[in-house]
Amino acid sequence: MGQCDWRRRYVRHPTHGDAPTRPWDGQGQRRRLRGLIEQGKVKPSWIVSQELSLDHAPQAYQHFGQREDAWTKALLHRDDS
Numbered sequence: 001m002g003q004c005d006w007r008r009r010y011v012r013h014p015t016h017g018d019a020p021t022r023p024w025d026g027q028g029q030r031r032r033l034r035g036l037i038e039q040g041k042v043k044p045s046w047i048v049s050q051e052l053s054l055d056h057a058p059q060a061y062q063h064f065g066q067r068e069d070a071w072t073k074a075l076l077h078r079d080d081s
Contacts, residue, residue, distance in 0.1 A: 050074040 036042040049072040052060055056076075063071045 047073045048075055052076055054078050 033042065037044065049070055050060065052074055054076050060071075060074045060076070064074075
């Protein structure tokens with residue numbers, strides 16, 4: 001895992017180099033995002049490509065690891081049976 005030095009404002013990843021970071025103010029940005037979702041201006045569900053049970057989590061990781069098309073984000077649901 002990469003190291004983060006907030007004074008330099010980037011994260012250093014061991015194989016991919018530096019990635020710029022942005023400060024997250026927590027509550028304020030969270031409230032703003034929630035407001036945009038409630039107003040229908042932002043639809044976060046577009047990124048979810050799969051919905052699976054927890055039993056299928058290993059296969060999902062395999063698909064992500066192989067960078068297969070149509071696998072952007074998976075929601076894992078536990079089985080309450």
